[in-house]
Amino acid sequence: MTTVELPGAAAAPHPPDEDLVLDVRDLRMRYGSVDVLHGVDFTARRGEVLALLGPNGAGKTTTIEVLEGFRMRSAGEVRVLGVDPGRGDERWRARMGVVLQSWRDHGKWRVREVLAHLGAYYAPYATERVRRPWPVDDLLDTVGLAAHAGKRVNQLSGGQRRRLDVAVGIVGRPELLFLDEPTVGFDPAARREFHDLVHRLADLDDTTILLTTHDLDEAEKLADRILILAGGRIIADGSPDALARRVAGDVEIRWTRDGQRFVHSTADATAFLRDLLREHGDGVQELEVRRASLEDAYMALVYEQESGVRGGTAARVWQQGSQG
Numbered sequence: 001m002t003t004v005e006l007p008g009a010a011a012a013p014h015p016p017d018e019d020l021v022l023d024v025r026d027l028r029m030r031y032g033s034v035d036v037l038h039g040v041d042f043t044a045r046r047g048e049v050l051a052l053l054g055p056n057g058a059g060k061t062t063t064i065e066v067l068e069g070f071r072m073r074s075a076g077e078v079r080v081l082g083v084d085p086g087r088g089d090e091r092w093r094a095r096m097g098v099v100l101q102s103w104r105d106h107g108k109w110r111v112r113e114v115l116a117h118l119g120a121y122y123a124p125y126a127t128e129r130v131r132r133p134w135p136v137d138d139l140l141d142t143v144g145l146a147a148h149a150g151k152r153v154n155q156l157s158g159g160q161r162r163r164l165d166v167a168v169g170i171v172g173r174p175e176l177l178f179l180d181e182p183t184v185g186f187d188p189a190a191r192r193e194f195h196d197l198v199h200r201l202a203d204l205d206d207t208t209i210l211l212t213t214h215d216l217d218e219a220e221k222l223a224d225r226i227l228i229l230a231g232g233r234i235i236a237d238g239s240p241d242a243l244a245r246r247v248a249g250d251v252e253i254r255w256t257r258d259g260q261r262f263v264h265s266t267a268d269a270t271a272f273l274r275d276l277l278r279e280h281g282d283g284v285q286e287l288e289v290r291r292a293s294l295e296d297a298y299m300a301l302v303y304e305q306e307s308g309v310r311g312g313t314a315a316r317v318w319q320q321g322s323q324g
């Protein structure tokens, strides 16, 4: 059967895209007479982890506050879980979780009480697909606070306090989670546990996560996509790998053979290594493969934006950096 388009027939409206969790177009923000955001564009889909990076004062917190509905934008189209955040109701808000840089309430409450109390708020918003809230004992285990459940909040260490912040952010089993510098004050073990938790939320619960961090190593470990905000716009949007490739396409390979050192640059490391190992096998020692890191890419792209110099400067900055 062939489909015939009738002249004048109205096109069927597109069904809302359930997987499009964040849709930000030409977002602008002005404080007094100062423009902070000049037209920010990006999207995020269900289950994606995005890291929003940028220099101090670039507007990361402002962007997140607009998306959370805590701050009204000056202009632009924004949809968060299909809703304009300026008009979001309680049901919409219950589908989001927020971990702010810091909050100081509830100092005299006990950890378990805080989570039970805040969790109860989400119970009316449970759906068939999402059971709300997260049972307190499970949640305490998940964030590593089971041993501190009976402590008052003001008796927690800085890192334990941050774990509680994270627990408060996810107690409602959010579909979308905002994390503003989530791991400040974490020790290395707590940081790793937190990274596991983020992966678990994204992979098993399909939670979409937007986080800000100044820790590029963390961004690289956690994010499917990196957004770099500088000069009031998103100047880069892609996987950590893709961004690194953007500033330096070639990979540097080093090895030794019979005590002699070799260095080779290539765009196709896999093919080169296959040939090298086929030819010299066990003779190849001390093999190292180095690509520009996310940090190299970040420094180069932000430098390019701030200096206004374009066209390959980013790659040169990386090459200079990598010679050290």
Ligand SMILES: Nc1ncnc2c1ncn2[C@@H]1O[C@H](COP(=O)(O)OP(=O)(O)OP(=O)(O)O)[C@@H](O)[C@H]1O
Binding pocket: 031, 032, 036, 054, 055, 056, 057, 058, 059, 060, 061, 062, 063
């Ligand atoms: N309420 C406000 N009134 C006026 N200016 C503001 C206000 N909030 C933020 N700003 C300014 O807007 C700019 C962006 O601030 P924002 O906090 O969004 O940046 P950020 O990228 O989160 O920075 P950081 O990495 O330092 O946390 C800064 O220049 C800041 O001084």
